[in-house]
Amino acid sequence: xxxxxxxxxxxxxxxxxxxxxxxxxxxxxxxxxxxxxxxxxxxxxxxxxxxxxxxxxxxxxxxxxxxxxxxxxxxxxxxxxxxxxxxxxxxxxxxxxxxxxxxxxxxxxxxxxxxxxx
Amino acid sequence: xxxxxxxxxxxxxxxxxxxxxxxxxxxxxxxxxxxxxxxxxxxxxxxxxxxxxxxxxxxxxxxxxxxxxxxxxxxxxxxxxxxxxxxxxxxxxxxxxxxxxxxxxxxxxxxx
Numbered sequence: 001x002x003x004x005x006x007x008x009x010x011x012x013x014x015x016x017x018x019x020x021x022x023x024x025x026x027x028x029x030x031x032x033x034x035x036x037x038x039x040x041x042x043x044x045x046x047x048x049x050x051x052x053x054x055x056x057x058x059x060x061x062x063x064x065x066x067x068x069x070x071x072x073x074x075x076x077x078x079x080x081x082x083x084x085x086x087x088x089x090x091x092x093x094x095x096x097x098x099x100x101x102x103x104x105x106x107x108x109x110x111x112x113x114x115x116x117x118x
Numbered sequence: 119x120x121x122x123x124x125x126x127x128x129x130x131x132x133x134x135x136x137x138x139x140x141x142x143x144x145x146x147x148x149x150x151x152x153x154x155x156x157x158x159x160x161x162x163x164x165x166x167x168x169x170x171x172x173x174x175x176x177x178x179x180x181x182x183x184x185x186x187x188x189x190x191x192x193x194x195x196x197x198x199x200x201x202x203x204x205x206x207x208x209x210x211x212x213x214x215x216x217x218x219x220x221x222x223x224x225x226x227x228x229x230x
Contacts, residue, residue, distance in 0.1 A: 035219065037164075037221075044120065044207065044221060044222070044223050044224040045156075045158075045164065045207050045209075045221040045224070046221065047218065047219040047220060047221060050219070059218075061215070061218050061219075062215060062218070095163055095164070097163075097164075100166075100169070102152060102169075102170055103169045103170060103173075103175075104154035104156075104166045104168075104169035104170070104175075104209070105154065105156075105166065105209070105219075106156075106165065106166035106175070107163075107165075107166075108163035108164055108165070109163065110163055111163050
């Protein structure tokens, strides 16, 4: 079945960077874009950006432009999201999810908790 | 600040019908972009519930339905069940934000 499995929880200090990975299985990796969405504790969903797993082209929300880098490794069906210059308000669960063109976003990875604390 | 506005909470007794609104603008829902709905159970990842305004993925019961009109969309849950207690989010695309996907502010559904 289609599955996205993310890397484990991270604890980082302010100013550091974090990289979260998302490994896809059960479908043709390059046939679907991958989104990154985050959710701060007790808050709603915030779209960060997406990557074309075919071309590697990316698009990110204005909020994150300059701080987020999304890449992919097609040989292992994995996408990566790096967020730099971390602040305490970057503490959140980060999700990857598969784009389904006109059919919404899904499935989602299990989420990766990133805690930013001094 | 969320581009799509939802009521923070709605509630209903088992068996009742509840609706969740999602209000946008002429740059997203009103521009003709599809609306999708997601359900998030506590401590889990969101799951697609309705896609392209009013379509259910396989496995989603027909108690869930979606609609869209003008700059707004709605999700209806009929025959409310205890397992429907969750957070619900709408999502669309906004043409004015450099081509950005946007989520609603989220609605907590409580089954009384």
